[in-house]
Amino acid sequence: MARDQIHGQVDFFNDQLADKDAIEIISNTILGRLNCKENSMVWDSAEQKEEALFPRTPLPNTVHGHRLNQCKLASPSKEGGPPGPGPF
Numbered sequence: 638m639a640r641d642q643i644h645g646q647v648d649f650f651n652d653q654l655a656d657k658d659a660i661e662i663i664s665n666t667i668l669g670r671l672n673c674k675e676n677s678m679v680w681d682s683a684e685q686k687e688e689a690l691f692p693r694t695p696l697p698n699t700v701h702g703h704r705l706n707q708c709k710l711a712s713p714s715k716e717g718g719p720p721g722p723g724p725f
Contacts, residue, residue, distance in 0.1 A: 639696075642666045646702065649673045658684060662708065662725075663696035670702035671725065680712045681725045691716040698725060 638647075639661065646669035652660055653676070660679045662671070673679045682693035693714050710721035 638662050638665060640664045642668075644668050646670045646672070649676055649679060649708070652676045657690055662698060664698065666699045668701045670705060671698060671700045671708045672703075672705040673708035673725075674706040676707055678712075679707050679725075681708075682712050682714060695723070697723060700724070 643665065647667055649660065649662070649672070654660060657678055658680055660676055661683065662679055663681055663683060680693070681697050682695045684690055685692050685694055693712070695711060695714060697711060704725050708725040711723045711725055713720055
């Protein structure tokens with residue numbers, strides 16, 4: 638999901654995909670809440686090189702409601718790095 642404008646809430650629940658960066662939620666404007674729970678992995682960033690998962694470039698979302706669960710803190714920008722510190 639990329640560069641969309643949503644006038645309500647968005648929920649991503651229990652999406653289990655083999656591709657490690659298949660669930661990218663990037664550069665969206667969401668007027669409601671953004672809630673991500675029990676997914677294999679969710680990203681608010683894109684890989685800098687097509688052949689490697691890391692390093693990543695942040696492409697944060699603008700969320701006017703609450704950010705919940707996996708979509709609360711930014712995804713790691715380097716391998717093994719912590720989430721955050723910024724918002725997803």
